[in-house]
Amino acid sequence: MSIRTFLLCLLASLAFVLPLRAQNIGTVTFGFDSSVLDPSARAEIKEIAGRLLSSPSYKPTVVVGFTDAVGSQGYNQQLGLARARSVQKALIAEGVPVSRIGAVGSRGKNELLVAVAGPEKRNRRVTVTLDDIFAACRSWRDLGLTEASVGAELAQDLRSRLAEAAGAYEQLRRSGVNGPAYQMAGAAREDCGTAVGFRDDAVRKVEYAQRCLCNFARMKVALQAN
Incomplete structure (x- = not known):
């Protein structure tokens, strides 16, 4: 042939x-102006860790933090990163190998899920995905x-x-x-x-x-x- x-x-x-795309593993939400994991966030992280551990993948795990629209661009960029790092540490504490965690970053108040100028919990989140894009x-x-x-x-x-x-x-x-x-x-x-x-x-x-x-x-x- x-x-x-x-x-x-x-x-x-x-x-x-x-079409190939990033595979969503889970989302963790946060309180206003906080990167502290509350009980519901820790429960979600436990489930995310379980999914990662039960489904080995060659794709890098990407952890990205977001904020709501309140506050400056620079402040929210740092807050989003603090949230992503909190989730990263919690995933490792749940048994996810360090080698499974790929990029950890922040998009601050960009890419709002709910387009409002005030506080909105659904915007204060960290997403955990399996990246399918090797653009770098x-x-x-x-x-x-x-x-x-x-x-x-x-x-x-x-x-x-x-x-x-x-x-x-x-x-x-x-x-x-x-x-x-x-x-x-x-x-x-x-x-x-x-x-x-x-x-x-x-x-x-x-x-x-x-x-x-x-x-x-x-x-x-x-x-x-x-």
């Missing part, structure tokens, strides 16, 4: 795949996958990325566009196809999985700028 026939068959079989991928070696990362979840993501990259490449080819997006789509299609083709116990499976994830991220960035 040629690579073109293989890709066409794979695209047809994956037509139902939803400078090199595929930065992703840090290991043989333990290989499994059903990674295999499904590789197939999904292969389908999307092949579709983007074909669309750009037909349009006659030969820029960074086209080049990255071609690279992602090639590396994701190679990664999918390897058996799980193949020595180079991890390497090409990292190449796939990295070039896919670069492709997404290039497509947005296209």
Whole structure:
């Protein structure tokens, strides 16, 4: 079977795949102007930790703090970060390995859930997600996958990325566009196809999985700028 026939068959079989996105694990809310965890927050963190521990994943866990609209931008940025760090420490105390926690950050009073100028508890939150975007991928070696990362979840993501990259490449080819997006789509299609083709116990499976994830991220960035 040629690579073109293989890709066409794979695209047809994956037509139902939803777009990849960050997977939400849970949300913790806070009192006004506070980064202290109350009993309900600690209960939610316990549940989040249970979800993380029961579902091992190669994806980095991202902890992001938010505030309501009261106060200055700078103050709320720091408050959001303090809330995120409180959740990070509590997750580790619940048994989540330090290595499972990826980025910890703050968006302050940006991205309000409820668009009000006054106090609103639903805006005072920390989200815990499994990140699916590797936009900061400078090199595929930065992703840090290991043989333990290989499994059903990674295999499904590789197939999904292969389908999307092949579709983007074909669309750009037909349009006659030969820029960074086209080049990255071609690279992602090639590396994701190679990664999918390897058996799980193949020595180079991890390497090409990292190449796939990295070039896919670069492709997404290039497509947005296209």
